[in-house]
Amino acid sequence: MTLIAGSKCRDGFVIAADTEITFGNIVYQGRKLMTYFSDRFGYDIAVAGAGDASYLTMAAQKIRDAAAALNDPTCQNIRRAVGSAMLSINDNELKYWEIDDPSRPTIELIIGIKDPAGRFLVLKVDRTAIVEIDSWAFAGSGSVLAAHVGEKLYGGDLSAAVTQHLIAQVFREVKAKGTYVGGNTEIVATTNSKVFTLSEPFFMVTNKDSRFLWGLDDILSQAIRIALDKDKQKKALEKRIRLLGKRLRDLRRDCEKNRAPGGDSVRITEFGSEYGNSFKDL
16 A cells, blocks of 8 residues: 555646555565656656556556547546546456455556646546546545645645645655555656746755654644643743744745746655665765
8 A cells, every 4th residue: 555645736736656565564665656758749647556556557557558649638638548548447457356346456546647738637546436636635545644634734726846845744744654654755746837927946945854844843742842831941932932933934945045947847756765765876
């Protein structure tokens, strides 16, 4: 099992997945987020999957091939191609199991689409259902906790540049607290470079604290305990208040820095496991 996430943003989409795969009594690292770009038409498709690894890879490849066969790959035509690919899987590869059979291979997908005109669509595939997502969506064993955490962070009408940081925070919390979620976090964020007035450039934050919410939640909990305990010194409370303010001001400073023009997509890996770290041999 796993955690996958997707968000439709005001200027693009963000798709993310962890890399931990459970097989029997062991876990190993594998890729659950696949991206496809059409040189011919210029569309982007990102597919994140939760469930049985081989079937997820098969589903992503069938979606890739169905989209590549289109002569007019608009968002809606690609959506129909996704539906055709999933119908084929249910009618053929999954026909040996009843829909409610607990041994039936599980396929949950979150799919981000940018068509040649720069339009965006985010889809969630759950068994035989395919739905459009207008905010955030989660799937996999960590989805319940992720939805609880995400509800607190999601503000609506956010840019992909901001959303990729918030989704990274959701994964940090779920990997610490959820079952069968771990390893690295892979995030793909894509914006609309054709409409520059709507697209916000990507940016990095300098806070190196890798805890959930950059450690702000931990500091706030300390401050609350100290404030309620009359035996604690007031200077300890003031220290936490100053630290909270500093970290929030640092985040604001990072987002207000001048941003060099860049591409319309980024792929980020936050390493929670040395497996899959392509930089460790450099």
